[in-house]
Amino acid sequence: MGIDCDFEACGENAEEALKTAIDHARAIHRLKDISDKDRMRARAAVQDAFCVPKGGYNLGGGGL
Numbered sequence: 001m002g003i004d005c006d007f008e009a010c011g012e013n014a015e016e017a018l019k020t021a022i023d024h025a026r027a028i029h030r031l032k033d034i035s036d037k038d039r040m041r042a043r044a045a046v047q048d049a050f051c052v053p054k055g056g057y058n059l060g061g062g063g064l
């Protein structure tokens with residue numbers, strides 16, 4: 001059971017995209033604890049255009 005969300009995080013670089021995704025998770029899905037493992041998973045999902053695709057990773061056990 002995940003969170004149904006179409007959010008796709010993009011940034012000027014991989015770090016920006018990742019930061020945007022994490023900010024979104026915290027603000028919208030109220031995830032307080034994002035583990036290093038989750039960060040690494042999200043980082044790995046960042047693609048060439050510096051976007052973290054929807055469904056490309058899970059933070060806190062739910063989709064973004």
Ligand SMILES: [Zn+2]
Nearest residue numbers: 005007028064
């Ligand atoms: Zn979301």
